[in-house]
Amino acid sequence: xxxxxxxxxxxxxxxxxxxxxxxxxxxxxxxxxxxxxxxxxxxxxxxxxxxxxxxxxxxxxxxxxxxxxxxxxxxxxxxxxxxxxxxxxxxxxxxxxxxxxxxxxxxxxxxxxxxxxxxxxxxxxxxxxxxxxxxxxxxxxxxxxxxxxxxxxxxxxxxxxxxxxxxxxxxxxxxxxxxxxxxxxxxxxxxxxxxxxxxxxxxxxxxxxxxxxxxxxxxxxxxxxxxxxxxxxxxxxxxxxxxxxxxxx
Amino acid sequence: xxxxxxxxxxxxxxxxxxxxxxxxxxxxxxxxxxxxxxxxxxxxxxxxxxxxxxxxxxxxxxxxxxxxxxxxxxxxxxxxxxxxxxxxxxxxxxxxxxxxxxxxxxxxxxxxxxxxxxxxxxxxxxxxxxxxxxxxxxxxxxxxxxxxxxxxxxxxxxxxxxxxxxxxxxxxxxxxxxxxxxxxxxxxxxxxxxxxxxxxxxxxxxxxxxxxxxxxxxxxxxxxxxxxxxxxxxxxxxxxxxxxxxxxx
DNA sequence: TTGAATTTGCTCGGTTCTGCTCATTTGTGA
DNA sequence: TCACAAATGAGCAGAACCGAGCAAATTCAA
Numbered sequence: 001x002x003x004x005x006x007x008x009x010x011x012x013x014x015x016x017x018x019x020x021x022x023x024x025x026x027x028x029x030x031x032x033x034x035x036x037x038x039x040x041x042x043x044x045x046x047x048x049x050x051x052x053x054x055x056x057x058x059x060x061x062x063x064x065x066x067x068x069x070x071x072x073x074x075x076x077x078x079x080x081x082x083x084x085x086x087x088x089x090x091x092x093x094x095x096x097x098x099x100x101x102x103x104x105x106x107x108x109x110x111x112x113x114x115x116x117x118x119x120x121x122x123x124x125x126x127x128x129x130x131x132x133x134x135x136x137x138x139x140x141x142x143x144x145x146x147x148x149x150x151x152x153x154x155x156x157x158x159x160x161x162x163x164x165x166x167x168x169x170x171x172x173x174x175x176x177x178x179x180x181x182x183x184x185x186x187x188x189x190x191x192x193x194x195x196x197x198x199x200x201x202x203x204x205x206x207x208x209x210x211x212x213x214x215x216x217x218x219x220x221x222x223x224x225x226x227x228x229x230x231x232x233x234x235x236x237x238x239x240x241x242x243x244x245x246x247x248x249x
Numbered sequence: 250x251x252x253x254x255x256x257x258x259x260x261x262x263x264x265x266x267x268x269x270x271x272x273x274x275x276x277x278x279x280x281x282x283x284x285x286x287x288x289x290x291x292x293x294x295x296x297x298x299x300x301x302x303x304x305x306x307x308x309x310x311x312x313x314x315x316x317x318x319x320x321x322x323x324x325x326x327x328x329x330x331x332x333x334x335x336x337x338x339x340x341x342x343x344x345x346x347x348x349x350x351x352x353x354x355x356x357x358x359x360x361x362x363x364x365x366x367x368x369x370x371x372x373x374x375x376x377x378x379x380x381x382x383x384x385x386x387x388x389x390x391x392x393x394x395x396x397x398x399x400x401x402x403x404x405x406x407x408x409x410x411x412x413x414x415x416x417x418x419x420x421x422x423x424x425x426x427x428x429x430x431x432x433x434x435x436x437x438x439x440x441x442x443x444x445x446x447x448x449x450x451x452x453x454x455x456x457x458x459x460x461x462x463x464x465x466x467x468x469x470x471x472x473x474x475x476x477x478x479x480x481x482x483x484x485x486x487x488x489x490x491x492x493x494x495x496x497x498x
Numbered sequence: 499t500t501g502a503a504t505t506t507g508c509t510c511g512g513t514t515c516t517g518c519t520c521a522t523t524t525g526t527g528a
Numbered sequence: 529t530c531a532c533a534a535a536t537g538a539g540c541a542g543a544a545c546c547g548a549g550c551a552a553a554t555t556c557a558a
Contacts, residue, residue, distance in 0.1 A: 127390060
């Protein structure tokens with residue numbers, strides 16, 4: 001999506017002051033309020049700012065990812081709640097990135113556990129919870145996925161051991177191959193596999209078969225699969241055959 | 250649901266002072282008390298503040314944030330702005346924890362740079378800025394200081410090189426010894442010293458002599474000291490003698 | 499230069515926000 | 529406990545703002 005010079009100055013401006021008004025912008029940029037409104041609506045739909053009556057404002061914090069969480073499906077919420085039951089007090093829990101693990105983090109609030117993650121969404125859920133010891137893996141911030149990635153993340157994972165890890169994915173093939181779309185995340189997921197004895201895979205029914213480009217692992221590495229009603233029974237049976245427990249949330 | 254520009258100012262304000270009054274806000278923002286009341290009620294229902302008779306105050310679980318920000322002062326802001334001028338486009342900038350570096354982060358918004366930090370406050374300032382490449386050092390979340398600490402932080406720093414680092418401190422003795430109160434942060438600061446050729450120390454006038462328990466380093470390691478009017482001239486001269494540049498913001 | 503596609507400014511009907519009034523509640527000091 | 533001043537919430541009229549639609553202006557390609 002191309003951004004015009006005018007839209008660029010709007011963005012620059014909102015970065016500086018935190019908010020802009022339609023009138024002010026129309027005045028300064030010598031265009032009509034209509035044009036400014038159109039720009040603001042476009043920039044808003046692209047996620048660059050939040051449209052408010054009379055102008056635009058910067059997303060003050062993680063509010064807009066919370067909305068994403070709120071929009072996420074009841075199935076994911078059930079999976080998250082079921083997965084939370086697998087965690088015991090005192091556990092060291094490693095959480096992958098993604099919306100499902102973020103909801104799991106919410107479900108784990110108040111528990112006396114240690115959580116390790118490279119997910120900004122998990123961070124936001126737990127940063128104000130005094131009960132949870134929170135360890136952030138280093139890395140480069142990937143804003144579109146609310147996550148940290150890169151060699152620093154991998155290096156941090158190499159120094160870490162968890163009791164139990166929760167993994168998300170973008171798809172699961174019939175032969176139990178766990179897949180992900182974004183290549184850059186796959187090394188992180190594989191490092192998670194190596195950092196924990198018990199691996200729990202979270203996947204709602206839409207992940208069967210689901211899209212994916214890169215292979216992460218197969219059922220041999222998965223201790224438990226937590227999924228929802230409607231997941232492909234054939235694939236689930238393949239998981240059981242290969243030694244994974246399957247939990248229907 | 251939405252945060253208008255005006256509601257944003259109210260939030261910013263309450264974060265600085267800890268509480269606001271309806272009259273004061275109506276006066277400063279040039280709107281009627283009715284409008285302020287409506288805003289406060291909305292923000293309160295969203296959980297952003299607690300509504301009290303006559304105004305609003307910070308929510309109890311956000312008080313620690315308040316404590317940190319309440320310490321910010323015009324002097325620190327000037328120092329931050331002056332320090333921002335030392336950064337050039339393309340730089341890899343390492344930011345220590347603390348309120349001054351958080352304000353520096355704010356001043357660096359929109360710049361085409363890479364920022365490395367273990368400060369949650371810096372993260373919050375820059376996480377929505379698409380221009381800045383942001384690298385988070387790993388570590389254990391220390392909620393009271395909005396920072397990451399521990400062996401993971403040190404290990405991450407060992408893999409990192411920056412062009413320029415900005416350091417905060419709790420006090421500076423007359424012999425230029427830079428000090429900090431919190432022992433657990435000192436190893437991090439020392440690792441920062443080793444990860445960057447150019448070290449800039451940020452210290453407002455209240456840091457002379459200022460409190461401190463653990464020694465971090467002396468002027469030999471400091472390339473530039475950015476401070477404010479009122480800093481002890483004798484100490485500043487000692488810095489110059491030992492080869493540091495001194496900038497008065 | 500011409501013609502199509504895009505952008506811009508304007509109007510208009512509808513919606514949201516604001517400031518005011520006023521009856522009621524809350525906090526304060528005697 | 530009582531009285532009074534300040535603050536509050538509800539309701540309402542007017543102002544500000546909104547999106548949609550349309551025609552003029554601009555851009556771009558041929």
